Amino acid sequence: xxxxxxxxxxxxxxxxxxxxxxxxxxxxxxxxxxxxxxxxxxxxxxxxxxxxxxxxxxxxxxxxxxxxxxxxxxxxxxxxxxxxxxxxxxxxxxxxxxxxxxxxxxxxxxxxxxxxxxxxxxxxxxxxxxxxxxxxxxxxxxxxxxxxxxxxxxxxxxxxxxxxxxxxxxxxxxxxxxxxxxxxxxxxxxxxxxxxxxxxxxxxxxxxxxxxxxxxxxxxxxxxxxxxxxxxxxxxxxxxxxxxxxxxxxxxxxxxxxxxxxxxxxxxxxxxxxxxxxxxxxxxxxxxxxxxxxxxxxxxxxxxxxxxxxxxxxxxxxxxxxxxxxxxxxxxxxxxxxxxxxxxxxxxxxxxxxxxxxxxxxxxxxxxxxxxxxxxxxxxxxxxxxxxxxxxxxxxxxxxxxxxxxxxxxxxxxxxxxxxxxxxxxxxxxxxxxxxxxxxxxxxxxxxxxxxxxxxxxxxxxxxxxxxxxxxxxxxxxxxxxxxxxxxxxxxxxxxxxxxxxxxxxxxxxxxxxxxxxxxxxxxxxxxxxxxxxxxxxxxxxxxxxxxxxxxxxxxxxxxxxxxxxxxxxxxxx
Amino acid sequence: xxxxxxxxxxxxxxxxxxxxxxxxxxxxxxxxxxxxxxxxxxxxxxxxxxxxxxxxxxxxxxxxxxxxxxxxxxxxxxxxxxxxxxxxxxxxxxxxxxxxxxxxxxxxxxxxxxxxxxxxxxxxxxxxxxxxxxxxxxxxxxxxxxxxxxxxxxxxxxxxxxxxxxxxxxxxxxxxxxxxxxxxx
Numbered sequence: 001x002x003x004x005x006x007x008x009x010x011x012x013x014x015x016x017x018x019x020x021x022x023x024x025x026x027x028x029x030x031x032x033x034x035x036x037x038x039x040x041x042x043x044x045x046x047x048x049x050x051x052x053x054x055x056x057x058x059x060x061x062x063x064x065x066x067x068x069x070x071x072x073x074x075x076x077x078x079x080x081x082x083x084x085x086x087x088x089x090x091x092x093x094x095x096x097x098x099x100x101x102x103x104x105x106x107x108x109x110x111x112x113x114x115x116x117x118x119x120x121x122x123x124x125x126x127x128x129x130x131x132x133x134x135x136x137x138x139x140x141x142x143x144x145x146x147x148x149x150x151x152x153x154x155x156x157x158x159x160x161x162x163x164x165x166x167x168x169x170x171x172x173x174x175x176x177x178x179x180x181x182x183x184x185x186x187x188x189x190x191x192x193x194x195x196x197x198x199x200x201x202x203x204x205x206x207x208x209x210x211x212x213x214x215x216x217x218x219x220x221x222x223x224x225x226x227x228x229x230x231x232x233x234x235x236x237x238x239x240x241x242x243x244x245x246x247x248x249x250x251x252x253x254x255x256x257x258x259x260x261x262x263x264x265x266x267x268x269x270x271x272x273x274x275x276x277x278x279x280x281x282x283x284x285x286x287x288x289x290x291x292x293x294x295x296x297x298x299x300x301x302x303x304x305x306x307x308x309x310x311x312x313x314x315x316x317x318x319x320x321x322x323x324x325x326x327x328x329x330x331x332x333x334x335x336x337x338x339x340x341x342x343x344x345x346x347x348x349x350x351x352x353x354x355x356x357x358x359x360x361x362x363x364x365x366x367x368x369x370x371x372x373x374x375x376x377x378x379x380x381x382x383x384x385x386x387x388x389x390x391x392x393x394x395x396x397x398x399x400x401x402x403x404x405x406x407x408x409x410x411x412x413x414x415x416x417x418x419x420x421x422x423x424x425x426x427x428x429x430x431x432x433x434x435x436x437x438x439x440x441x442x443x444x445x446x447x448x449x450x451x452x453x454x455x456x457x458x459x460x461x462x463x464x465x466x467x468x469x470x471x472x473x474x475x476x477x478x479x480x481x482x483x484x485x486x487x488x489x490x491x492x493x494x495x496x497x498x499x500x501x502x503x504x505x506x507x508x509x510x511x512x513x514x515x516x517x518x519x520x521x522x523x524x525x526x527x528x529x530x531x532x533x534x535x536x537x538x539x540x541x542x543x544x545x546x547x548x549x550x551x552x553x554x555x556x557x558x559x560x561x562x563x564x565x566x567x568x569x570x571x572x573x574x
Numbered sequence: 575x576x577x578x579x580x581x582x583x584x585x586x587x588x589x590x591x592x593x594x595x596x597x598x599x600x601x602x603x604x605x606x607x608x609x610x611x612x613x614x615x616x617x618x619x620x621x622x623x624x625x626x627x628x629x630x631x632x633x634x635x636x637x638x639x640x641x642x643x644x645x646x647x648x649x650x651x652x653x654x655x656x657x658x659x660x661x662x663x664x665x666x667x668x669x670x671x672x673x674x675x676x677x678x679x680x681x682x683x684x685x686x687x688x689x690x691x692x693x694x695x696x697x698x699x700x701x702x703x704x705x706x707x708x709x710x711x712x713x714x715x716x717x718x719x720x721x722x723x724x725x726x727x728x729x730x731x732x733x734x735x736x737x738x739x740x741x742x743x744x745x746x747x748x749x750x751x752x753x754x755x756x757x758x759x
Contacts, residue, residue: 119601122679126607170608171677184686191594191687195587200630200639205578 008556014095015105018066022109025062030055038234040243041146041158041264045131046124050232053120059113061276064223067106068280070099072287077395093401094570111194114187121183129170132161145250149263158266160231178229186222189215210340220281223273230268237265291341295332295390302354304373304386310361311415312375313347315354318391323350325426326402326419329357329393336368336387345418345542346394349425360415401570402427403440405538409528409567411446411551413543417458420445420542424478428465431477444528445480446519448543481524482514521550525558529565536566579634580698581661581719588627588668588691595620595675595684602680612678616685619671623688626651626658626667631719638722648721659719662699668692 033039033051043050069075080096131143147159161173174180195201196212235243246253246261254263303315323346330341342365344357361367370376372387402408402423410420424445430438447458462480469477528537539555541548548571555567595616602613629648632638651658669692675685 115597118683119598119680122598122601122607123605125679126605129608170679171682174679174682184682187683188686188690191590191683192587192690195590196583198586201583201586204633204636205582208578208580208583 010092010095011098018102018105021062022059025058026055029058036234037238037243038236039232040238041235041247041266042233044247045143045146045159046127049120049123049127053117053124054232056113056117056120060110060117060223061273063106063109063113064220064273065276065280067103067110068277068284070103070106072283073395074287074290075283080396094568097571107194107197110190114190118183118187121179125170125174125180128159128161129173131159132163132165142247142250145253149266156263156265158233158235158264160229177231179226179231182222182226182229186219186226189218189222193219207340220277223277224271227269227271227273230270232269233266234269235264236267237262241265291330291392294392297391299389299391301373301386301389304375306375307358311358312361312370312373313356313358314373315348315356316389316391317354321355321391321394323348323355323394324396325350325422327394327396327422328419329355329391329395331357332390332392333365333369333372333387334390335372336365340365341392342366345422347418347421349422349429351426351429358415358418358421402538402540403430403438405568406439406535407442407444407528407532408440408538408540409444409446411448411539411541411543411547413448413541413547414450416541416543417447417449418542420447420540421458421461424465425461427477428468431474432472441477442532443478445478446483446524447480448483448485448519448547450485481519483519484514484516485518521554525554525567529558529560529563529567532565534564536568538568538570540570542571578701580694580701581631582633584661584664584691584694584698585627585630587687587694588623588664591684591687591691592620592623592627594687595623595681598678598680598682598684599675602678605680607678607680609678612674613681616675616678616681619675619688620684623668623671626664630722632722640722645723648724651719652721652724656718661695661718664719665692665695665699668695 030051033043033054034048039050076096076099080093132147134143134147147161148163149156149158160177160179165173165176174184192212193215196209202209235241240260240262241253241264242260243264246258246264249258249261252258253261297318297320299316299318301314301316303313305313305315307313326345328343328345330343332338332341344359346355347358348354348356359366359369361370369387374385402410410423412418412420424443427438427440427443431440465478539551541551552569552571555569559565559567599613599616599620602610602616607613625647628641629644629651630638630641657663668688672685672688672692675681675688
């Protein structure tokens with residue numbers, strides 16, 4: 001438990017803060033509407049549904065404000081690189097990687113508050129309608145009197161359903177009321193956004209998810225205008241007219257018989273959502289403008305390389321482009337789709353004069369891109385024939401943090417190896433540069449793949465690194481463990497068995513032997529923990545979710561407070 | 575560009591609206607709203623929609639993630655083909671069922687989103703029709719609901735008595751082959 005707290009404590013602290021903020025804002029608003037005298041008559045008509053609706057509205061405001069911030073990529077990148085963050089601890093910065101998780105959390109909370117708000121208001125509207133309908137003075141006399149307060153230009157009314165209404169049922173009244181129809185208008189997009197953001201739609205039909213998510217514009221417009229109708233009223237003359245005393249004498253209001261009870265005056269509460277959401281909306285607009293401007297800049301594709309197993313490498317140049325190892329960029333190709341941006345990890349080192357990405361051709365977009373780059377044509381490609389690309393980024397991810405540990409473990413699964421290509425290259429360059437003091441002294445690299453072909457393109461890079469290190473006499477910097485989980489046929493198996501004693505591996509042609517099957521993490525972690533007792537070891541992973549979970553748990557299990565050995569888990573986010 | 579299977583989204587939307595409608599209709603009855611009879615009707619509608627939409631249809635390409643316990647309902651729906659499998663029929667059913675739900679405050683949101691689900695189903699069927707008109711091939715099969723998981727039982731071989739390998743991989747294939755042959759009965 002102790003080491004779990006050590007690794008995850010801050011995450012739970014942020015989570016609790018957010019949860020407490022939600023509960024606190026609900027309770028504070030609830031109590032305000034439950035106790036304040038200004039709302040006495042409104043409460044008479046609406047009862048508990050009023051404070052519940054208002055409390056959940058406050059929760060909605062809070063989460064609608066927060067939900068936009070984690071999707072501002074540039075802002076997050078800026079925060080990560082800013083001076084403030086460089087000073088604060090790794091653990092604090094690590095929280096920035098959980099931006100999408102936080103975005104989802106806020107979204108769930110918005111749905112929760114929406115349900116409460118909506119159902120509370122259905123009761124409110126029904127009760128306004130009942131008050132409007134009540135004519136029997138013996139029982140509903142107060143309601144009737146309140147509902148029939150004279151309409152004046154500055155509005156002394158309390159019941160939004162006016163006595164002069166021609167509507168014959170609450171539903172007709174709903175479509176006439178601004179709060180009513182904006183409520184419907186913003187909830188429908190919210191439900192559409194929710195249903196299109198479920199995992200199956202997001203993974204299989206990304207376009208549907210992406211375009212539907214832009215209904216958030218309708219949502220925010222509706223959110224800001226929802227309160228303009230001033231439906232919930234507060235009394236403004238409680239000094240002259242004490243509602244607790246006067247409510248029993250409603251028949252004598254404004255008559256000389258009871259001068260202490262003049263006609264109560266009401267005014268609207270005013271719309272307040274805009275105060276909450278204005279700042280994040282402006283931030284988000286700035287964010288989108290930045291993305292747009294960056295996307296307009298010229299990018300030239302200098303080289304396209306076709307690798308085995310359906311992987312292509314694009315080498316590009318863009319004036320003024322600077323990057324760090326482990327960062328990613330967003331790419332858009334106008335000739336394929338004007339709106340789709342796809343993230344790719346940079347595989348080149350900052351020291352190289354171009355930047356490159358490796359793309360696995362798995363989907364429609366990636367295949368269309370390969371087609372547009374004439375990958376399958378022989379001979380030298382004409383740069384003039386290359387498609388126009390828009391590049392946004394680079395954006396930082398947690399891999400930059402690798403330099404802050406003494407020992408690191410990199411785990412890449414499948415195509416998830418790409419960020420480590422850049423980092424390994426970069427570590428090597430920095431290691432050779434004697435002016436550069438580097439904290440990092442040992443790198444364990446794990447690469448798990450299910451396909452022998454994907455070794456072909458990456459093994460080149462590893463091989464050249466291996467040779468360079470050996471020549472420089474520093475082969476102890478990097479240890480790698482390559483795991484092939486399946487995909488060997490009987491002939492290959494035979495080949496492997498007969499060549500098991502050779503110096504170089506038969507599949508990757510590297511000195512480190514490929515291992516077969518999946519890594520046993522307990523053994524690996526145990527080994528590393530014993531070799532590097534008392535240090536903080538950064539674990540970096542890029543790959544599928546299930547393995548991420550396993551690694552995360554193993555990290556927490558092998559972190560030991562008594563020996564101060566610490567496995568800090570980091571995950572690449574896309 | 576691969577075709578978007580709109581029905582998959584419509585299905586998600588319909589399930590969400592079913593849940594939304596169920597909550598609203600229970601509140602409508604419990605709160606004794608004016609014209610609460612509509613919400614009594616909406617309870618039946620929401621349960622019907624949930625039963626109809628809970629089993630996810632088979633995707634045209636790739637694996638389909640099943641919802642929990644959907645296999646039991648899928649068997650039920652499979653008996654009511656073609657009414658349960660035709661997406662145009664679903665569009666009609668949802669539109670008709672959603673209209674009465676819009677007459678009551680607590681059920682209007684569920685009713686409206688069910689209408690949205692119906693519209694998405696319609697988009698899917700229109701897309702099919704357009705594809706059909708352009709290519710003019712009668713052979714093109716329209717998008718329709720197909721059960722997932724029911725076909726599993728056919729051709730499934732139960733392998734018992736596989737002894738654990740004693741050596742870690744890589745293993746020489748020859749003993750392995752022999753091993754497989756020994757076990758194949």
